[in-house]
Amino acid sequence: MNRRHELYYWPHIPGRGEYVRLALEAGGAEYVDVARLPEAEGGGRTAVQRMMEKSARGRAPFAPPILKSGRLVICQTANILQYLGPRLALVPNAAADRLWAHQLQLLVADLVVEAHDTHHPIAKSLYYEDQKAESLRRAENFRTLRLPKFLGYFERVLRENPAGDGALVGGTLSYVDLSVWHTVAGLEYAFPRAMARLLGAHPKLAALSRHVPGHPRLAAYLASSRRLPFNQHGLFRHYPELDDE
Amino acid sequence: MNRRHELYYWPHIPGRGEYVRLALEAGGAEYVDVARLPEAEGGGRTAVQRMMEKSARGRAPFAPPILKSGRLVICQTANILQYLGPRLALVPNAAADRLWAHQLQLLVADLVVEAHDTHHPIAKSLYYEDQKAESLRRAENFRTLRLPKFLGYFERVLRENPAGDGALVGGTLSYVDLSVWHTVAGLEYAFPRAMARLLGAHPKLAALSRHVPGHPRLAAYLASSRRLPFNQHGLFRHYPELDDE
Structure with missing residues (x-):
């Protein structure tokens, strides 16, 4: 699985984006957490807002998280995980x-x-x-x-x-x-x-x-600065x- | 598509079961709306309760609607529809x-x-x-x-x-x-x-x-007694x- 993924999610909270991030990290995916990049490099909240306004072949997002995988743009956390699961060996085959x-x-x-x-x-x-x-x-x-x-x-x-x-x-x-x-x-x-x-x-x-x-991969992620702590702006307060x- | 489906859902409200029923009806599926059968024929609320207590190979339902399709037991409305869609030609192929x-x-x-x-x-x-x-x-x-x-x-x-x-x-x-x-x-x-x-x-x-x-198939269903009216016990009140x- 070498296709590069792009995650678009609000950069200041774990929120629903974290469920996607955990799969990408534990699955060893190559991905860019776009909104965590500096604004000058195309990141920040505006990166998410830009994706929200876009409509790929008439298919606009309703809310983040948004996963861009090649030409596909996928929303809804459970839908994204269902897509990633087999590609990252994070679900059985049957x-x-x-x-x-x-x-x-x-x-x-x-x-x-x-x-x-x-x-x-x-x-x-x-x-x-x-x-x-x-x-x-x-x-x-x-x-x-x-x-x-x-x-x-x-x-x-x-x-x-x-x-x-x-x-x-x-x-x-x-x-x-x-x-x-x-x-x-x-x-x-x-x-x-x-x-x-x-x-x-x-x-x-x-x-x-x-x-x-x-x-192992998850432990490395949790020890890194990529992991956002829970805070008073997220789902869990x-x-x-x-x-x- | 001749495999028989069984729907288990509370018989007194349209509720979330209706979303499944609409797909089965519009798709022309052969199905049994089990809880709508008389109690004496294995129907009624007890039919749903019985399914809720069962655990098929360690996989218990959390809540109805429940679709039994062959040996599969599937829950969560959107998951059921995702399963039925291709089988009833109610979603494109790609x-x-x-x-x-x-x-x-x-x-x-x-x-x-x-x-x-x-x-x-x-x-x-x-x-x-x-x-x-x-x-x-x-x-x-x-x-x-x-x-x-x-x-x-x-x-x-x-x-x-x-x-x-x-x-x-x-x-x-x-x-x-x-x-x-x-x-x-x-x-x-x-x-x-x-x-x-x-x-x-x-x-x-x-x-x-x-x-x-x-x-056409939906109009026939809507004119039948199989269609439950909205009421003050359901999702929409x-x-x-x-x-x-």
Whole structure:
């Protein structure tokens, strides 16, 4: 796989772009994280905005992340990962396994929306402070009902995986493992108290989250400046009042 | 395509199952809508619950709709449609076109979540009446910012489609047209005043929504008792106070 990929995503947050970046890094892809380049070299936020305005043969993006791969321009995180998976050996070969991996990835996407909406339950266009009362209600429901349901499901998938509980799909690292691990990490950043309690009750998911970042290429990436830390502008945000009492 | 499909979805609402049903119907598939059978014949809500508890080779569903196709059990609406599309001639053949169709379908899924959350902005587990104040705020943002953004995007896709503005992907009916049309219909049920105003400003989307239900197999389905009407338990609900003033 030598075809060069270009990732377009906002340079100041991990956000949804990080799910794509993790696959590119763990898969050893040659890629350019365009918006992380200096503005003078065609990078910065304007690089993303430029791609958003472009319409490749009538096919405009709706939102980043955007992957440019040769002549293809692909959007929607799960769609990009489904495309990259086989090319980076991050998903098994069988069609049934790929459908299953994509199904799990779409569930990660659902979880990510719900995690985001704990701090933005009313509107993306308003500040957290302008929807804090609603956030308190939504976050409580998320911590006590939704989050246990999602984590319990991933725990079950690991437990019932016929190839062993070290991976979610098949017996080796897939893009789904990367995404689930990163989501758990984001949730631990946002809800440290709730997640400490919940991960204790989900030992296989906790084990996955410990071993995934040890993957050699991933460990090198995580130690580099290419890895952006979670922060208060992204999908996962730490507001102590939204975490366990 | 003679392989028999089984759809498992709650029998009392169109919900997300309807997106799958529309593809099966318009594609002329032989299928059984299992939960719509009488309980005595293995139907009803218990048929869905039974499928939810099953784990086919360690692969449990998280939520319906569930499509059983031969030995495959597939979940997540967009994943099911991506699987059915080529089998029912509801998507072009080229890989790039299929990626594009799936990308649009994932955007429909995003819009559907936002439409649902106008009446459930805090918790799926609470009644509308227990989150009405928050719904009023979220619905206003949805009608004035989010909905115009989504509709404007689909209008642009139709306008820029090199194969013509009669379809979203390529020149003939695809599962994406079915999904976008049905979503527009659901939004018209939920927000009749806002949608009357908005569709006037999106003529190509309005035209698509008029001609899709004229497709012969689809028209026959829509006239049948298999088509469930929108109602106050589904994704799209009509609460007049959430619509335009």
